[in-house]
Amino acid sequence: MRLTVNDEEHELHSPPLTSLLAALREELDITSPKAGCNQGGCGACTVLVDGEARRSCLVPLAALEGTSITTVEGLGAADDLSPVQAAFDEHYAAQCGFCTSGFVMAATALIDREPKAGREDILEALSGHVCRCTGYVKIVAAVEAAAKGDVHPEQVEPSFEPEEAEVLIPGSPA
Amino acid sequence: MTSTSLEAAQVVVPMSRDEAVKEFGDGSGVTVFAGGTILMPEINYGRLKPARVLMLGNAGLSGIGSSGSALTIGAMTTVAELENAPEPLGSTARNVADHEIRAQGTLGGNLCAPSGGGTPRGDLQAALIALAATVKTAGKDGERTEPVEDFIAAGANGRLVLEVEIPEPKRSGYAAARRPHAHAYTILAVCAAETSAGVRVGISGAGATAQRARHVEDALAGGASVEDAAQKVADDAEPHDDALASAWYRQRLLPVLVRRALDDLGGGK
Numbered sequence: 001m002r003l004t005v006n007d008e009e010h011e012l013h014s015p016p017l018t019s020l021l022a023a024l025r026e027e028l029d030i031t032s033p034k035a036g037c038n039q040g041g042c043g044a045c046t047v048l049v050d051g052e053a054r055r056s057c058l059v060p061l062a063a064l065e066g067t068s069i070t071t072v073e074g075l076g077a078a079d080d081l082s083p084v085q086a087a088f089d090e091h092y093a094a095q096c097g098f099c100t101s102g103f104v105m106a107a108t109a110l111i112d113r114e115p116k117a118g119r120e121d122i123l124e125a126l127s128g129h130v131c132r133c134t135g136y137v138k139i140v141a142a143v144e145a146a147a148k149g150d151v152h153p154e155q156v157e158p159s160f161e162p163e164e165a166e167v168l169i170p171g172s173p174a
Numbered sequence: 175m176t177s178t179s180l181e182a183a184q185v186v187v188p189m190s191r192d193e194a195v196k197e198f199g200d201g202s203g204v205t206v207f208a209g210g211t212i213l214m215p216e217i218n219y220g221r222l223k224p225a226r227v228l229m230l231g232n233a234g235l236s237g238i239g240s241s242g243s244a245l246t247i248g249a250m251t252t253v254a255e256l257e258n259a260p261e262p263l264g265s266t267a268r269n270v271a272d273h274e275i276r277a278q279g280t281l282g283g284n285l286c287a288p289s290g291g292g293t294p295r296g297d298l299q300a301a302l303i304a305l306a307a308t309v310k311t312a313g314k315d316g317e318r319t320e321p322v323e324d325f326i327a328a329g330a331n332g333r334l335v336l337e338v339e340i341p342e343p344k345r346s347g348y349a350a351a352r353r354p355h356a357h358a359y360t361i362l363a364v365c366a367a368e369t370s371a372g373v374r375v376g377i378s379g380a381g382a383t384a385q386r387a388r389h390v391e392d393a394l395a396g397g398a399s400v401e402d403a404a405q406k407v408a409d410d411a412e413p414h415d416d417a418l419a420s421a422w423y424r425q426r427l428l429p430v431l432v433r434r435a436l437d438d439l440g441g442g443k
Contacts, residue, residue, distance in 0.1 A: 038215065038218045043274070054278060059278075060207075062185045062229055106273070128272025128274055
């Protein structure tokens, strides 16, 4: 089947009941959607299907003929962040990062459908994405800022090269 | 119609209601795929390896229409589209999971949802019971329409849900035990509605499927107070233990929720 992902058309060969999540990650090597629970509970795999937020683990390829998919990779680039991405950076809203892709996509979809989304709308729209870090204050603040247009992508310093982690104990994860 | 046959399964995508009915036939060997929120985890984890899948997304089975004082709701109408439906269906729909899941899960899927891990999953069922909904299905002997509680009790085997019809209620009430932001299935919910047939009460979360609280309804019809009628629910349901709550807790909570739903009904919403 053919699938448009981030404005690029792909020919997919995975079986029709393969989840969009598995096809994105394993066939197309697009890894921003995270495989957390694979059953719709965690929200980390959320992508946009024709502009609407969907759990990619719950959508089979067979249901996607002719649709257009957007993932975090399609929102912006390191030196050209989308407003939601820039707001997450400014507000230090990433936490451990595993749930971040889902939060960013859900927030992007929310602001798209409700440009004047208030705090209650934001809490409701993000409620399917809370994980275990707790402390969602910064995430909510980031989305509130993005909804108000109070973001400054030009001030974000792009970091193209991941910094080399300092290994204090040889053989241990840094 | 498009038909894709690959190694894992044959996927049939009917492009109309008639095609869906024809492809469903008597339902044998057919896995019906509606929103996918319950089926996809089964497929992802390899617990379900369907041979033939009927994918209903393009079958024209979604949408809400009104005729006179009744609403007709297509089986593929999403839970999100029911958020503003007449009460108590609207409140029930808004209490389902989160935005993304509500936008994907369907009315038909909810009606056919089996319990999972011992926890009932058809959160909309109690509201439909209270509203005296009827369900139109297709299957071996053609199409038929029956009360929703009969459909739920018999199970979906061999029947393809096409649409649900609900009469506009005169009054309605709703009470539920929720775990905010946990997005679990409903621990317990009680729906009440007054239709031309009198007051009806539906319960979600006190059995594998939702059920009608006939003892409560009969007590109300006989002139009992709300308080006394609510106690009769002990004769209607035998709550169970599951991961969400114990039977002990549900037994104590259930009459309280029945009373609250009936009090809510008194508000004349």
